[in-house]
Amino acid sequence: MKLVFFRGKVPNFGDELNLTVWPALLPKGFLDDDESELFVGIGSIIGDHLPAKARKFVMGSGYAGYMGLPDVHDGTWDIRFVRGPNTAKTLKIDPKLSICDSAILLREMDLPAPDESVGVAFMPHYESLERGDWASACRQAGITLIDATAPVDKILSQIRGARLLITEAMHGAIVADALRTPWIGAKPIYGGHHRKWLDWASALDLDVRLHPLKPTSMLEAYIGKTGRGGALGKVGRLNASALGILPNRILTSIAAGHLAAMSRLEPQLSRDSAITSVTERAREAVDTFVRSRQAAI
Structure with missing residues (x-):
């Protein structure tokens, strides 16, 4: 399963977070270069530019209109959660799949020490x-x-x-x-x-x-x-x-x-209660997905 995210002429923080978050939270070897299955991660990456025949697993991504609107009901999409309610409404999926941007999962990780000089x-x-x-x-x-x-x-x-x-x-x-x-x-x-x-x-x-x-x-x-x-x-x-x-x-x-x-x-x-709640829901969505994949092996 290959991780896909936007990469332009220069690195961009929001997109490059994919290379920090997912290797830390997913089991070793979970991601590879198999393009028949795509792990659609952080960013406004949902669109009709993704390969039509590939199986696409969405983890907290968003739709922002940068690309054409895909048909996520064509059998090739497995949406575990999306960035927000506007994405869910646009894609015509269950509103309960609107959790939050998956960059929130940084809260579950060990992070660099604060730079107190900022x-x-x-x-x-x-x-x-x-x-x-x-x-x-x-x-x-x-x-x-x-x-x-x-x-x-x-x-x-x-x-x-x-x-x-x-x-x-x-x-x-x-x-x-x-x-x-x-x-x-x-x-x-x-x-x-x-x-x-x-x-x-x-x-x-x-x-x-x-x-x-x-x-x-x-x-x-x-x-x-x-x-x-x-x-x-x-x-x-x-x-x-x-x-x-x-x-x-x-x-x-x-x-x-x-x-x-x-x-x-x-x-x-x-609100503290809101950020705690969506973090727990996002982590559970990722963990449930990992368990389902491991059980299928």
Whole structure:
């Protein structure tokens, strides 16, 4: 059974968590390279891009509309649980299969020690790191930048040690909430990333508050205004040109001030009882699946 998850040009924390969580929780040798059976793990990985004939086992994944909607009733899907009620409704499956994003299972693991030097941190979406200048914005705001493309253990240590996490990356919020680090949600500049936040939060009966960010570049401003997230041609070239230096510096300075102001907002955490309940349900779903596979051998 092969583990499948999204992997782009650069590593992304939420997706790379698969390589931390599943080897720790599943029996040794449970996962292999057999593509006739797929273990569909953490992330918005449910879609019609997965091989039609492969048997697909879903463990806390979500549907966010990035890919086409699959027919999960065609006999090749075995859904043990999904990220949230919006995914369950969209797929037309039993609402009881809506438990939570399986990154919550970090609560069941031994984790890196907290980095006590972090203080207040900001975690941009990994795409924003390329499109803007959040490193400069964080320096100006006196806030620690958490790089979503950094090694998973480093990020986990930073989130555990943070006094407060402001995050545009959804898995920044998911992990902070799971590990009980107070967090403030930043509305992703690219609008295509919004709905999955509500899917996850609804599973925890959490009224998530997403606060708007200010762009740090002309490119980010354009994406925020138009909703475009693909090839950005002339706008991208202008953003990277000498003509873009001054306006980008001004935008970065404005964004830094806004980020500092966001750090004074009231943070969020789901209820302790809710996080405990969904963790237990997710772990039981995984353990039941493992037992069923072992019994079939």
